[in-house]
Amino acid sequence: MSQHLTAIYDTRVAEGLLRPDPAQRAVLLRMETLRAALESPQRKGLLARLLKPHSEEKQGLYLWGGVGRGKSMLMDLFFAHVGITQKRRVHFHAFMQEVQGALHAARKTGVEDAIKPVAEAIAQDLRLLCFDEMQITDIADAMIVGRLFERLFAAGVIIVTTSNRPPADLYKDGLNRKIFLPFIKLLEERMEVDELDAMTDYRQDRLAGAQTFFTPADAAARREIDLIWTDLTGGRQEVLTLEVKGRHVTIPRYWAGMARAQFNDLCGKPLGPADYLALVGAVKLLVLEDVPQLTPEKSNEAKRFVTLIDTLYEGKIALILSADAEAEALYPTGTGSFEFARTASRLREMQSAGWGAAS
Numbered sequence: 001m002s003q004h005l006t007a008i009y010d011t012r013v014a015e016g017l018l019r020p021d022p023a024q025r026a027v028l029l030r031m032e033t034l035r036a037a038l039e040s041p042q043r044k045g046l047l048a049r050l051l052k053p054h055s056e057e058k059q060g061l062y063l064w065g066g067v068g069r070g071k072s073m074l075m076d077l078f079f080a081h082v083g084i085t086q087k088r089r090v091h092f093h094a095f096m097q098e099v100q101g102a103l104h105a106a107r108k109t110g111v112e113d114a115i116k117p118v119a120e121a122i123a124q125d126l127r128l129l130c131f132d133e134m135q136i137t138d139i140a141d142a143m144i145v146g147r148l149f150e151r152l153f154a155a156g157v158i159i160v161t162t163s164n165r166p167p168a169d170l171y172k173d174g175l176n177r178k179i180f181l182p183f184i185k186l187l188e189e190r191m192e193v194d195e196l197d198a199m200t201d202y203r204q205d206r207l208a209g210a211q212t213f214f215t216p217a218d219a220a221a222r223r224e225i226d227l228i229w230t231d232l233t234g235g236r237q238e239v240l241t242l243e244v245k246g247r248h249v250t251i252p253r254y255w256a257g258m259a260r261a262q263f264n265d266l267c268g269k270p271l272g273p274a275d276y277l278a279l280v281g282a283v284k285l286l287v288l289e290d291v292p293q294l295t296p297e298k299s300n301e302a303k304r305f306v307t308l309i310d311t312l313y314e315g316k317i318a319l320i321l322s323a324d325a326e327a328e329a330l331y332p333t334g335t336g337s338f339e340f341a342r343t344a345s346r347l348r349e350m351q352s353a354g355w356g357a358a359s
């Protein structure tokens with residue numbers, strides 16, 4: 001018998017890795033039920049559904065709540081301990097990009113309803129699909145997601161997803177939102193919708209005592225940042241690729257809404273506001289390392305850095321930074337250096353306790 005998810009949680013609490021939170025524990029009880037269903041060899045549910053397609057049986061869990069409450073952590077714990085191989089965990093945004101690409105390819109072959117073969121290909125050999133950070137901002141996604149999920153559910157896939165919003169608030173104020181309403185209904189009908197009303201923003205908590213601005217950007221800073229990064233991510237990371245207007249923006253290290261990149265990854269290349277906006281849409285925290293002393297020859301890099309910080313600031317993204325100089329001394333001369341004062345001031349504000357705490 002494998003260990004109950006709440007027992008694994010309790011062990012982590014006993015080891016001092018997690019603080020005990022009844023709301024989180026309650027979610028694990030629900031996840032345990034899903035896990036048992038997934039691990040049972042006889043998919044009785046599937047047969048029942050085939051006979052009675054609109055049966056009441058829920059086909060997944062939609063977990064929503066404020067930032068840093070532990071949704072991704074709980075989903076990771078669940079995902080790691082479901083004893084099946086036909087499972088997949090993916091960032092929602094990356095998944096939708098993959099789907100859009102596959103739809104594009106399928107349409108080229110002239111199929112009438114491209115969603116059907118694409119969904120079938122995804123559902124092939126898959127019983128559990130975990131999405132982190134479900135959010136819909138794009139009309140192209142809003143238009144297809146309902147039929148896509150319908151097909152995935154029909155194929156018997158169990159879906160677990162995290163989001164900062166309840167289903168009814170997805171794609172809020174989006175263009176032509178009425179085409180999206182059936183999807184909300186589908187989520188509410190087919191998934192168990194749970195709010196994770198945890199005690200605190202644990203990400204904020206973990207960062208509260210920590211230094212977040214490191215100067216200079218040397219080996220010591222890197223070691224400190226390594227420690228924070230490992231603490232926040234539990235030592236896991238993957239590459240996240242965002243597609244923006246046909247370009248690919250690669251975030252070398254990513255986990256559960258947290259990104260880690262070097263100055264050159266984001267400001268040393270010809271990226272612009274749309275790329276930074278996509279980044280802000282995909283993360284809650286950015287670790288940006290090795291910001292160099294900015295000089296007149298680096299005015300392009302400086303300009304991108306200003307745009308990046310502005311975008312992070314507007315998005316209330318938590319920031320951990322290592323730089324070769326203090327904020328006020330980073331860009332003393334060169335085109336736009338006068339306006340840099342505002343960026344420096346924003347950088348200061350972003351270092352203050354409580355920054356990014358709003359959900």
Ligand SMILES: Nc1ncnc2c1ncn2[C@@H]1O[C@H](COP(=O)(O)OP(=O)(O)OP(=O)(O)O)[C@@H](O)[C@H]1O
Pocket residue numbers: 017018019020021024065066067068069070071072073074133162163164201202203206231232233256257284
């Ligand atoms: N009970 C807890 N005790 C201590 N740390 C926790 C606890 N729950 C979560 N954390 C840590 O807090 C951080 C934020 O958690 P997590 O990323 O799961 O939040 P989230 O709800 O997914 O947030 P968001 O909505 O921003 O994606 C992580 O580093 C996680 O390991």
Ligand SMILES: [Mg+2]
Pocket residue numbers: 071072073132133162256257
């Ligand atoms: Mg999360």
